[in-house]
Amino acid sequence: MSIVVVGSVAYDTVETAQEKRERQLGGSASYFSIAARGRGPVRCVGVVGEDFRDEDLQLLRSHGADTEGIVRTAGKSFHWAGRYHADMIERDTLATELGVFADFQPEIPAAWRDSEYLFLANIHPSLQLHVLDQMTSPGLVALDTMNLWIETKPDELREVLARVDILLVNDGEARQLTGLRSLARAAAAIAELGPKRVIIKKGEHGAIYFGLDSVLAVPALILDDVVDPTGAGDSFAGGFMGALAESGADRHDGDEVFRQAMLDGTVTASFCPEGFSVEGLIALTDEAYARRLQTLRDMMIP
């Protein structure tokens, strides 16, 4: 049961109070692919420039991702630079150089179009629509978006949302999209737009799943050290979708399998901020995963 992910494959320059790392592997599709941990497997669609290092493609492949859908074109790879505040939550964007990403027209390889799962990472809603149009009949489509598209491309966003099963956004974006303060009301309003399941991501405060007929609030694991929180949301999505692909769930299933997948996303995402770039995810072992899953359950069950 394969997962197609369409998103950015990028280089990030990240500065924290402790350290600065230049042009390290980043991008939503990169985090997602590694976080899925070989389940699916993940078929990765993106674009990189001439500067993109073969070793980074190799790294994705060694973590179970098929990189045949990552096109290399003339120009530079998408580069984001940011500086985190001491709280490791607030951040200032110092540079956004789209490079080859500016002309990204995602083409799904013919052999991938019948994939069962589709994750549309945070890109222009028109591109998300363009991807959906190429897929034959995915059993489950999840979508991430952001305030920029909610503000500037509301019509395109609504058009794509109408064809999506699961929306992943943060609490501010859910409120902005619906104009409703109550997250319960916002989730209900989003269901009217299309996605019958909504996941509200709240960073260190965890995530809430609003399902067909149930709600599950999952706390974030409490970390001793946060090195670089970049990519945690996409890592959550990768763990979540990986768990669904492993179980073979689709949009017709009840909430149960999605509630369990929330735990996978949460545990997986907890490794991401423990290292720069994808280093935290790569350090994830089965044993460490199992320990954190138990810790999470102990934190949740009263």
Add this chain to the structure above:
Amino acid sequence: MSIVVVGSVAYDTVETAQEKRERQLGGSASYFSIAARGRGPVRCVGVVGEDFRDEDLQLLRSHGADTEGIVRTAGKSFHWAGRYHADMIERDTLATELGVFADFQPEIPAAWRDSEYLFLANIHPSLQLHVLDQMTSPGLVALDTMNLWIETKPDELREVLARVDILLVNDGEARQLTGLRSLARAAAAIAELGPKRVIIKKGEHGAIYFGLDSVLAVPALILDDVVDPTGAGDSFAGGFMGALAESGADRHDGDEVFRQAMLDGTVTASFCPEGFSVEGLIALTDEAYARRLQTLRDMMIP
């Protein structure tokens, strides 16, 4: 098993985008007492001025509080005025008129000094110490404090913390008190100061209990409408301590009973923001409580 609460009994003027209410019953001891729902019972220690309405004392009594410890003196009652932003989280303080509260010297009635439970609401740490000195041997002492005392009275605060079993603070205060970003590390550092159990209150994101050998993260219930969030933290404390008093727990008990009490605090607190002043708490019925407790459990158990 009686609970002594020492805190403010006040009048609040609260403004929201929808409405303004002038000089309505407020104060930490008021919210706490009603939220305890007759368990204990609660013995309320505070000071009010000549302007304090008898009907407000009667209201506290009708909800199970003993108001013999509320002294009326010459002057005006403590008055706080604030305006909530549209998000119903941020607020601006428009006025803080201490009135008779400026000279508050809490005296615990002789017959109350052997009470089993003590809740020291957010007042000057020297007054909290003065109260502790009057108690014979409470089986469980919980304390709330704030950034003002952490900044301006660190020595007095540490002196009182050394004699406290449970500290209730928000995440920012826990970090400020310890200088540690990780809440797990902050809770461990606080345990070194005295309180072996720490409750981190996070408002709409819920609360985390750091116990003797376990952690429990409890989400907040998701409300359709927030009318006035003032007093939700003290309502949490009232429900939490009420549950402990009902079960007879003390500092020697393991985490189990405290984990269950977290649910009582959470469910109780969820009623508070649904009305101005204590109106939301007063509207709480056994049936509504039972429904919300079930909703909370369904949100928590994966």
